[in-house]
Amino acid sequence: MRLAAAALVAVLLLMPSLVATPSDADSFQEVVGTSYLPWHRTAEPLDSTYLDHAQGIGRLFVSEDPEDPSFRSYMKGEIPISDLSWPEIEEGRSYYVFFSGNRSLVTESHGVVELMSLPHVLLEQDPPTMMRLKEGTYTLSAEHELTMMPRHVVVTNGVGWSESYTMRDKTLTFRVFYEDTYFISMDTEEYCTMKFHVVSGDVEVLPSSSGTDSCEVSTGYRWARGIVRVDPGQHFFSCNVFPEGSDEDKRFMEEVVKPMSSIVPEWAKNAGTVIETGQGAMAAYELIYGDSMVVRCSDVKTTADGKASYSTSSRNIVPDDLRLFGPDLKDRVTLFAMANEPLSLTMSYDFIKYRASLTANGSTMFLAPDCRYDLTFSESSQLDIKIAPSTVAEGPEHFSTTVLLSAQGTKAPDGAATFAAVALIGAFAVTISALFLAGRGPRWPD
């Protein structure tokens, strides 16, 4: 009996309170690069003169074939961008232009160019790897030479600290100065597989597992509709804009806005629209976070030779009659962790769109998606879980309205505090009353 009790005590003392896996200095973790920006393609081929003005609008690729197979392979992640090659540009010939970055293409020579959004524009990637790194030196190695913009590898702890590095000769070495939970990602549009090595230090890869009893924590995104009053002419809007009462307006309301209320978005975003305003009022729709809406509008003028010229000035319009659609979504959940009781949290959300953080006892930590966090607090604590957008949502195919939180080891509020307070104060009153009643009687009974 004594041996069994001693063994039980030993097991309890050795049980770790936080998630921990044995560290392996030689272990590596595959880190996959991500692409955040969609690709577009001109609907019609452009002549070679356009290409002289096509600098500075993001990544660019040209081809005579609108369905260029090599570009399709790149978008599927089958080949790196370094394997793409431009054809020889010949004067007088036309080329389709593939580009990312801006959602519009307006030039002096061609005016506003109609665009087509390419399918599979977002390379579906695994979320960036989440690891707990101790002080030390770590390296990343890539399979391909990355010909992208500098400072494209991002190491961050998700709560304020972030560093960007440039990979050279397919390797990168960085140093971690304090133990924390970090994730590594690529800030570029290229698909690449990187591997993570430990030179010195210690790494714990957080396990991923799903919990039970999930509760839904939704984001604060909703659709806003407002009436925009502009002068007659051509305007270039940066959100969905349709003539008020038009078929497009009604269709958008029916097909996009109303389904949003049931958190089932089935709509298409039509950004970069040029509208000829015969009317003075436009219905503007924008996906927003919060309750304010600003429609960015630029004026497009037609020059004497019939070509469009793009006005470099733009103005913000605060629409009238602003209405918000969608459920009243929360972006914060409050939980109560009891002292010395284990607690498990798991978040499930679109990492590209959102960031989830946990604040407890004045400190904040990042909650990676699909990772289980086992926590134990020495005193009962209030846990604030907040969802914040990492980028502005752009388009339905990139939008996820649901964030799931699974919490084990927490209690639900019961709301019986008032009764408890009345009972406890009543007990004191009864005792004092009994005390004074006793004082009025004889000391000893007959």
Next chain:
Amino acid sequence: MRPFRKAHADPSPDLYDGERSMAAADAMRDREYSPPSSISQLRVCFVNQLALYSKQRTVWTAVALVAAIPLLYAVLNALAPSLIQASDVANIHAGRILAALPIASMFMASAVCGSMLPQEYNERTVYMTLPLPVSRKVFYLGKFLAGFALCAATVCAAYGISIAISSACAAHSYTAQMLESLAMALSGLFSFCAFAYMLSTRMTRGSSIAPLVALAAAIPAACIILAHAVPGSTCVLGYAPVFAPDLALSMMGDSTHMSLWGLFEYPIRNSLPGFEVGPSATVMSAASLGLGALMLWAGGRANDRRDMR
């Protein structure tokens, strides 16, 4: 001459010349006299001690402590709102309001239970009580229970007022956890009362300061120093009943409270590492109740052996 008959012998109907005019019960015949039951004695001693409290300042001290809670909260909230930060969870907010629970419960226990018995002996009222059919043990226990009841009612009122204030400010409340914290505080209070009561049995004159200093400073300091000197002993010393209020407030969610450990936790961790308050509420409650019972027993033995002079 009539033969002598024993006084307790049943009178025969033909003993007397005339008929009996009163029933046996009215004439107090055939009655057996014995000391009251222990429960009855305990009840009488308990009620008498409560009656004594009604004529002392002790009860007004308790009422004043309870009334001070909402007044102090209102003043501090107006002058220094950051001192009692609001929280969305009522438990945490109530824990902050109860920051003075450790020292206040020790003070109440010392003031109420630290001078009960010596006062009886010094005022010689015990000499009128003990010759009566009441055992010393019951007399000792009855007075203790009255003192503990008053202190426990004060702690309950403090919790009730704090919960009422915090529920009005916070959106979420976890009542079961509040009651668990209250149970922890009451178990610690039991040990404080027993300690002060036991100490009073060994003093000629009662003292409220000596048990207070011991509970608030001497014993916690000894535990912390011993835990630092003897590695691994914190798993035992951390469950000393003097730390029960600290654990109770940790269960509510307050980290800064008026006790030696609550006020000086970080300097102690830096200078005398090795001590931690026990995390298990069950073990702490059991330790508090067990040690309290032990101290009660020790005090009872000392009281039994005390000469009546």
